[in-house]
Amino acid sequence: MPPKGSKKASTHVPPQTLVLDNGAYTLKAGLIPSASANPTYNDCRVLPNCIARSTRDRCSYISSELDGCKDFGELAFRRPVEKGFIVNWEAEKTIWEHEFVEARAGLRCDPRETNLLLTEKPNCPRELQKNCDEIVFEQFEFAAYYRCVGATLNAYHSSDTSSVSSLPQECLLIIDTSYSDTTIIPLYHGRLIQPAVRRLAVGGKLLTNYLKELSSLRHYNMMEETYLLNEIKEAVSFVAPSTAQFSKDLERTWKGRLGNKRELDSSIVVDYVLPDYERSIHGHARPHDPVKSRMRRGLQPLQGPREDLLPQGNERFAVPELLFNPTDIGIQAVGLPGSIIESLNVLPEALKVGMLANVVVVGGNALIEGFMERLEAELRALVPAEYLLNISRADDPVKHTWLGAARFASQPELLKGVLVSKAEYDEKGSAWLAKRFVEGDR
Amino acid sequence: MPHVELLPNSSSAAAPGWTYVVDTGYDPSKVAINPKDRKRAAPRGGPRGENELSARQQTAIARRIAQLERDNDPKQGIAIPGKPSVPKTQNARRIIQYQRQIKHWLDDEEAQMAQQQQAPSSRATAASRAVAQTPRRPSIMPSGPPTPAEATPAQADHAEPEELLLSITSSMPPPLDQTQLQALLSAPPLSYAASHVAPPPAGGPPQRQFCDNCGYWGKIKCLKCGARVCGLECKEAHEATRCLKWA
Numbered sequence: 001m002p003p004k005g006s007k008k009a010s011t012h013v014p015p016q017t018l019v020l021d022n023g024a025y026t027l028k029a030g031l032i033p034s035a036s037a038n039p040t041y042n043d044c045r046v047l048p049n050c051i052a053r054s055t056r057d058r059c060s061y062i063s064s065e066l067d068g069c070k071d072f073g074e075l076a077f078r079r080p081v082e083k084g085f086i087v088n089w090e091a092e093k094t095i096w097e098h099e100f101v102e103a104r105a106g107l108r109c110d111p112r113e114t115n116l117l118l119t120e121k122p123n124c125p126r127e128l129q130k131n132c133d134e135i136v137f138e139q140f141e142f143a144a145y146y147r148c149v150g151a152t153l154n155a156y157h158s159s160d161t162s163s164v165s166s167l168p169q170e171c172l173l174i175i176d177t178s179y180s181d182t183t184i185i186p187l188y189h190g191r192l193i194q195p196a197v198r199r200l201a202v203g204g205k206l207l208t209n210y211l212k213e214l215s216s217l218r219h220y221n222m223m224e225e226t227y228l229l230n231e232i233k234e235a236v237s238f239v240a241p242s243t244a245q246f247s248k249d250l251e252r253t254w255k256g257r258l259g260n261k262r263e264l265d266s267s268i269v270v271d272y273v274l275p276d277y278e279r280s281i282h283g284h285a286r287p288h289d290p291v292k293s294r295m296r297r298g299l300q301p302l303q304g305p306r307e308d309l310l311p312q313g314n315e316r317f318a319v320p321e322l323l324f325n326p327t328d329i330g331i332q333a334v335g336l337p338g339s340i341i342e343s344l345n346v347l348p349e350a351l352k353v354g355m356l357a358n359v360v361v362v363g364g365n366a367l368i369e370g371f372m373e374r375l376e377a378e379l380r381a382l383v384p385a386e387y388l389l390n391i392s393r394a395d396d397p398v399k400h401t402w403l404g405a406a407r408f409a410s411q412p413e414l415l416k417g418v419l420v421s422k423a424e425y426d427e428k429g430s431a432w433l434a435k436r437f438v439e440g441d442r
Numbered sequence: 443m444p445h446v447e448l449l450p451n452s453s454s455a456a457a458p459g460w461t462y463v464v465d466t467g468y469d470p471s472k473v474a475i476n477p478k479d480r481k482r483a484a485p486r487g488g489p490r491g492e493n494e495l496s497a498r499q500q501t502a503i504a505r506r507i508a509q510l511e512r513d514n515d516p517k518q519g520i521a522i523p524g525k526p527s528v529p530k531t532q533n534a535r536r537i538i539q540y541q542r543q544i545k546h547w548l549d550d551e552e553a554q555m556a557q558q559q560q561a562p563s564s565r566a567t568a569a570s571r572a573v574a575q576t577p578r579r580p581s582i583m584p585s586g587p588p589t590p591a592e593a594t595p596a597q598a599d600h601a602e603p604e605e606l607l608l609s610i611t612s613s614m615p616p617p618l619d620q621t622q623l624q625a626l627l628s629a630p631p632l633s634y635a636a637s638h639v640a641p642p643p644a645g646g647p648p649q650r651q652f653c654d655n656c657g658y659w660g661k662i663k664c665l666k667c668g669a670r671v672c673g674l675e676c677k678e679a680h681e682a683t684r685c686l687k688w689a
Contacts, residue, residue, distance in 0.1 A: 053520040060523035078520035082513040082544035123637040125551040131537045139534040199637045209510040254658045314657045327649045330503040332641040339639040349615035
């Protein structure tokens with residue numbers, strides 16, 4: 001039952017908003033005072049959304065504590081977000097409390113005096129949305145709250161950086177290639193066109209796991225080294241510029257037949273020097289040196305520094321290739337350019353033209369070298385020649401959705417229209433809340 | 443030639459000798475019932491395409507993809523460090539104590555949708571359902587208006603050529619239909635399963651095959667399990683390690 005005085009409190013909107021882009025791999029969070037100046041990427045903190053446990057030093061690390069971790073070997077992760085949706089509230093609650101409630105500095109805030117703007121992935125099962133709403137109000141007791149699909153808030157980036165416009169962009173096609181999957185999200189005046197949302201089940205997680213599997217098969221057992229393989233993926237992987245170039249690169253990294261060995265092309269093949277967690281925490285890549293890698297198989301010098309090398313040949317480009325050819329490992333789906341076209345085919349012709357003229361790519365996979373060039377080239381080939389195609393990568397693809405949300409939150413008149421206060425929730429319940437967030441009165 | 447047609451009869455007694463059996467094509471469920479029956483299973487499968495996979499390979503691939511898509515390692519339970527704070531309400535306690543994984547929630551959602559389809563609620567209007575249904579058939583391209591490229595030369599034949607060349611209306615898409623737009627914007631979200639992209643079209647390029655061991659083109663098919671390898675060296679490595687998987 002709501003306390004007696006809650007009616008009075010409902011008119012009062014707290015002056016600050018916690019903007020939280022709750023990703024599967026990292027949380028993007030920042031406190032935004034209402035009516036603040038234009039927020040920037042610097043106001044955003046990126047925190048790992050996981051609880052990690054090391055079997056070596058028997059320590060557990062919650063979210064930002066990972067910064068102090070000195071040994072990432074055999075680190076096991078517990079991630080509360082699965083397939084992009086918050087599933088395990090036991091872990092997520094611990095992380096939120098650690099970062100927002102109990103933290104000594106940084107993002108510390110009192111939820112009772114703070115609004116929460118929380119983003120989610122599209123097509124979230126309703127039961128999970130309901131759980132989320134109930135935890136936000138009943139466990140954390142945020143003063144007011146709004147939950148929406150994160151990509152929609154990207155429409156509030158104004159093209160003109162000098163002026164803050166409260167009007168969303170008319171047509172915007174967001175391609176969110178993130179940790180869990182890649183979603184294609186067409187927006188019209190900042191509203192989601194639900195029937196055209198498409199999801200390609202290839203994301204950063206799949207790529208890391210695939211690289212882990214390949215490296216374990218070909219070199220050392222790396223199945224427990226998720227952190228390391230993710231680091232290697234980020235450091236060395238690239239997308240081949242075209243399918244033809246992919247074949248050429250594959251040829252150049254081939255070892256050749258028995259009795260007809262080929263020299264590996266050191267412009268592609270690299271040796272990744274693995275960290276030993278004594279002198280180095282992070283590894284690094286350097287061009288392939290056949291002499292040294294042969295030495296690796298034989299004897300290492302007893303004195304002097306030992307080093308372990310993980311050669312990366314066709315793994316470098318065959319792994320991110322899954323975004324464009326998921327069938328390479330048997331995933332029955334068209335590639336990313338085909339998915340975009342599939343999504344657009346749901347829309348009327350005029351909207352299609354508008355969407356193609358304004359495509360923005362967000363999400364961590366966009367940082368893979370060559371990704372944008374390949375996507376643009378393949379999409380251009382699929383789009384009618386007389387259509388304008390404007391595709392760009394957000395300045396910071398990881399924080400971009402957060403920044404859009406922050407810009408939205410910094411405008412009190414926009415925020416006031418969507419926020420639901422705790423008093424309203426106590427009075428009308430979670431079913432009403434879910435309906436209100438779906439229909440929205442924006 | 444008289445036309446001979448075998449009519450399926452249900453009263454066929456199992457007698458020694460031979461009998462007519464209704465051939466309903468390749469049935470993977472039969473293979474699963476009697477996996478030892480290799481000699482007979484092969485011809486029963488009929489002429490299979492070069493790239494078609496056996497049921498066993500398909501399950502192996504599906505299992506592998508599921509493993510690659512996993513967020514959490516099911517083997518390792520990582521406990522929450524420190525003393526957990528007390529849930530403030532009964533509801534919160536219940537939600538925090540859930541140990542379900544995403545697949546359980548998605549299965550729940552599917553089951554609920556199936557239930558709703560059997561007994562459609564009176565509140566949902568026919569119109570909104572029609573909109574929700576359209577994108578569920580992603581393999582068929584909607585027959586939209588013809589692209590401007592096709593429309594332009596056809597009209598130029600029997601009209602004043604210059605005016606048409608200068609006019610931009612032909613290269614403009616038809617204006618937005620407001621009712622269609624409203625229907626699109628107000629449509630309910632798709633279910634998680636329905637939001638996935640369609641499989642590649644049947645007429646498209648065939649699936650690329652890679653060596654199971656080194657990742658080069660898979661030019662040779664392993665006789666035992668059907669996986670691809672690139673040469674003798676990789677074939678040996680494959681037989682030593684991976685091939686047993688499907689044995």
